[in-house]
Amino acid sequence: MDGGFSAFQFDHAIFAGRDLESMSDQFAALGLAPEYGGVHANGVTHNAIVGFDDGSYLELLSTVEPDQTPPRRERLIGETAGPCGWAVRTTALETAAERLRSSGLSVEGPVAMERRTDDGELATWECAFLGDCVPGTRYPFLIADRTPRSRRVPSSDSVRGTELTGVHSVLLGVSDLEQAIAEYERYFDLESVTRWTDADLNLEVGTFEGSPVTITAPLPENEWLTERLDRFGALPWGFLLETTDFDRTAARIPLRRWPQPFPERAGWIDEEFGVSGRLGVIEGA
Incomplete structure (x- = not known):
């Protein structure tokens, strides 16, 4: 496996904002109604997801309460940056991370993460964050599922089976x-x-x-x-x-x-x- 993009699949694109409901409404009005993803383990951020048939998705990311301070993306969420990050998926996270380190790029992780879905299931995954920047900004971050991917990425009725x-x-x-x-x-x-x-x-x-x-x-x-x-x-x-x-x-x-x-x-x-x-x-x- 090499460290180039041939080793990865596009996982998701991130939109950040102060109000998850208003972001969700904007996408729903375009026929891209998201599914509620759940609250992250930090208890501060939650998301909604537009999940496509090829497995990639749009993540709408916000804080549970407006006055909360999110980790890593405080300004992007607080100022409703909109498009702000992306991730690529791999089945060999540690190998890919080591390859990128050897090329001279700083890598944090793997970092274990989790989110409780709206129906109570626990989704777990690991990430590796690249470069000295907010994850997913100048460079994508790497992600690998540790529980069935369907727990982390629900398929969305609004786009399932469409063009x-x-x-x-x-x-x-x-x-x-x-x-x-x-x-x-x-x-x-x-x-x-x-x-x-x-x-x-x-x-x-x-x-x-x-x-x-x-x-x-x-x-x-x-x-x-x-x-x-x-x-x-x-x-x-x-x-x-x-x-x-x-x-x-x-x-x-x-x-x-x-x-x-x-x-x-x-x-x-x-x-x-x-x-x-x-x-x-x-x-x-």
């Missing part, structure tokens, strides 16, 4: 594109980077063949991502969901086409999530 099959990719915002590309090449064995400029969103963009991460940096005229980076640092600003039928998805969710140099059709849901956060759709091959 929306899972989370396709993450849009990572950084201030220095070339530095971030070099880090991902080194730590995750990525290659075949394609660089381009997105004139619609005023971004410099780097994509890697076969990877779920697209790295972006703001051009001088870009205000929304520059302000987001100044506020939170490097972290995801959006995610793309995969659809098998773009026209069908566009007929029920308001989408704005995204001009980009790929053969797939893609579009953004026409509203913001948190602080300049976005959620889009891309047609699978």
